[in-house]
Each structure stands twice: as C-alpha cells, then as structure tokens.
Amino acid sequence: MKKMKYSKLLVCSLLLLSHQGVNAQLLKGVLKAPQKVETLQIAYSLNGDVLSNVYRDITCEADGSFTFDTQLPKPNYDVSIYVNNDIFGVHLETGKTAQVKIEQDKEGKFQISFGGDNQNLSKFYNAYSRAFDIMKYFSIDPKESKTTDEYISLLEKEYADLKKQLKIIKDDKQREYYAKLSDGMYKWTYIRILMDDSENTGKKLKEYPEYNKLIASIDPNDTINIPTNLTIAWLSSQQEPITDYTADQSDYYLESLNIIGKQITNPDIRFVLTNSVAYNFFSFVAQNSDVNKFWTGFKEFAKDYPQLITSYEPQVTALLKTKKGSEIPYIPTLTRPDGTTCSLSDLFGKLIYIDVWATWCGPCCKEIPSLAKLAAHYQGNDKVCIISVSVDQNQKAWLKKLDTDKPAWPQYILSQEEQNKFMQKWAINGIPRFILISKDGKILNADALRPSDEKIIETIDSNL
Missing domain, CATH: 3.40.30.10 (Glutaredoxin)
Structure with a gap:
C-alpha cells in the first residue's frame, strides 16, 4: 500500500501497537486535524531517564490509518504523544487497550480525550505531562518571558490542581506511585526555574534557601527519582558548578564518578548517573579537556556496564580527531x-x-x-x-x-x-x-x- 507522510493528512485513524499477539500493549485512537500536522510522534524512556528516551515517528497509510509496532520492555508504560508543539500522556498496559481521540480546533490547538482500558490512569498522566511541561516555565521569546516569582506561582497552582486529580486513580498503590512521581517532578521543575534565575542573575544556586531545602529532601537511591530527574539534580549539587568551560574538566567529572561510587547503592541509579556523567563530559567539556584521562578513568569505573563503554567509543574516536589543528573530519x-x-x-x-x-x-x-x-x-x-x-x-x-x-x-x-x-x-x-x-x-x-x-x-x- 502506498504510504504518505503524516503531515499530509487531515484526518488520521491511528493504531499504535507495542507488541504483537496476546501480550500486546495497544493504543487505538483518532486524530482529526483540519490543519496540517508537522510532527506526530510517540515517545517513551527505556530506563526512565531522559538519555534513554526513544522517539518514533508515526507514518500514515494512504487511507489515513497507521500502526506503531515496538517492543516496550515493561508491562506498564507511560508514554507521550507529540503533536506539533503539544504533548499528551497515555498509560499503556500489556493485554489491555487504551483509546484516544485527538482533535484540532480552528486555532490549531489540540485536545485529547480518553476511552478504553485504564482511561483514568491516562487522564491523570496526561494532566501530569501538561502540568510539568517545561515550556510553561520558560520562553524562547524574551518578550513573553515571565518573572521567576510568576513562574513559581504558576507551578504551585498547577501542582495543587494536579494533586486534586489523584482521586480518579482508584488503586491505592497506583495512586501512591503517581503522588510520589508528581511530588518529584514538582521539585525538579522548581529547581529548573531556580537554575534559569541563577543563569540570568549570576546568583549562585546554593544562595537560594528553596534550592537547598529541595536538594536536602532528595533520596538519591530512590528509583522514583530517575524519571523526575532528581537523581541528576542531587549529583549536580554535590560539587561546585563549573565556571570555566574552556579549562580541562576531566578531574571534575572523574570526581563525579567517585561520588557515585561512594554514595549510590541502587544499581539502576548507578547506571543512569554513570551514563549522565559521560554524556555531559563528552557534550560540554571534552574538547577542552584531557579526553584520554577521563576515558581511562571512566572505563575502569564503568567496567560493569560494557554497553556504556561500547556506546561512547565512537565518540571518543571522533573527539580525538577534532582537536585543534586537526583536519575537518567531515565537510557537510x-x-x-x-x-x-x-x-x-x-x-x-x-x-x-x-x-x-x-x-x-x-x-x-x-x-x-x-x-x-x-x-x-x-x-x-x-x-x-x-x-x-x-x-x-x-x-x-x-x-x-x-x-x-x-x-x-x-x-x-x-x-x-x-x-x-x-x-x-x-x-x-x-x-x-x-x-x-x-x-x-x-x-x-x-x-x-x-x-x-x-x-x-x-x-x-x-x-x-
């Protein structure tokens, strides 16, 4: 059957499959969009953290239908659907079928409604996703930017409204989980707002009493803090922030690994934080740092995670080819x-x-x-x-x-x-x-x- 890109469709029926057969986690839905849709994706995290996020484009058939078939590693999964600049949350469970209807109004804005299995969980996770959408608390356009106090007030209101919606979750354990998840994401969003204020004003983060109180409340070995990013926030708080990104920071990041080794006992969190340290080193400071020194220390520390070592090896090779005076590695x-x-x-x-x-x-x-x-x-x-x-x-x-x-x-x-x-x-x-x-x-x-x-x-x- 001839395929066409989702951006060409005005009305799309969607069928999202994460497994085939009796163990399928199934999402059925309808997208009605009188205006062109530029982005239609589903996203989920393999390990719960941002670095393991997977984004899959949804491609429609000529008749408007499409399927999404992937292997989700757990029986229960919260996933996100991106439609242009909007994000919606949906809860999927093995052997059950969730249903959504996404409609676009005349102004181009999208709304979602839920049916099928676990619709209350989907309703809550969607409200959670919307409440903590980071773009609510940050503006690319300075003219539209709010003050820090205004962003904090908005966050407090969103969090208060979200807590009221917890009552739609009937299962006690599920309600407790989402309450903890919401509390963690509230803390992370608050920290992010303070980080932006610190960057704009030059005030050190540890000079904010609210920041110190939030960091002190984090249990760095609690798995719930992986999806809320609080494990990352905690690790960052254990060292003074880098002020000179042109200097060699290999020792700084090796010390980050040392902190993980001494204080993190949860194996899942050790993996996530170890990956985070490597990612940040190679992303932000490697060009001006001793790559070989960090890489030697990292390989020793991460010897129980051979997949991490393998994943970063090509980047190390590329970095060593992009040092000052090197020939350009690729001319685009x-x-x-x-x-x-x-x-x-x-x-x-x-x-x-x-x-x-x-x-x-x-x-x-x-x-x-x-x-x-x-x-x-x-x-x-x-x-x-x-x-x-x-x-x-x-x-x-x-x-x-x-x-x-x-x-x-x-x-x-x-x-x-x-x-x-x-x-x-x-x-x-x-x-x-x-x-x-x-x-x-x-x-x-x-x-x-x-x-x-x-x-x-x-x-x-x-x-x-």
Missing part, C-alpha cells in the same frame, strides 16, 4: 533557505565561526541576539565568516523562524542524512555548539565560546 553539504546547496569548503579562505542550532532549542535561541551583535561587528570584514547551521528536522519551523527574526548573516540547514554524518563525525550530541575553523580549513576549536561570552571577539581576533 549546506542547504540555503531557497533550497540551493553549497559545501562548507566553499567558505574556506576566511576564518569561519559556525553556530549549530535548532528552533526548538531554548539555549540556542537565547544566543541569537548576541550572535546578531557579533555578526554586525564583523560585517564587511573579508577575513571572517559567521554562519548558522540548523539541525531542525522541521524545515518549515526553521523557515518561519528566519522569516520572523530576519537574521543578517548566512543561514543554512542540514538534510537528515547530512545531519547524522555531521553530528557523528564532529562528536556533537548537544546544542548549541559553536565551531571555529581556520581560513585553510583546519579546526581551531570544535567547541568554541558562545557569542554571549565577553571574550568571543578577542578569541576570534587572536586567530586571524
């Missing part, structure tokens, strides 16, 4: 807003400062005003080229953002194939990422300073 084909293409090598001959970003990335978008000032500073300078390279999968969202912001410096996007190669070869697993390339096409810094850093102009000028 860049696509302009008008659809024409060029090679990154076409820009050689000037010092190139690359902004790797996406429209959905809050920290990326916060750098745009500083990037605009930087581009204006070097406008007309024939020795410097500043470009932005988007890794958006939704090209229309990218074009819409460009139309709104009207940036004055060159903009490009990577196709999915180019994006996969570029991110892997350049050892990029987190954005924003800024890259500095010499005029002869050699790497100066594969994890350069951000445009908002006060030393960025000095850094660029020193490499001319």
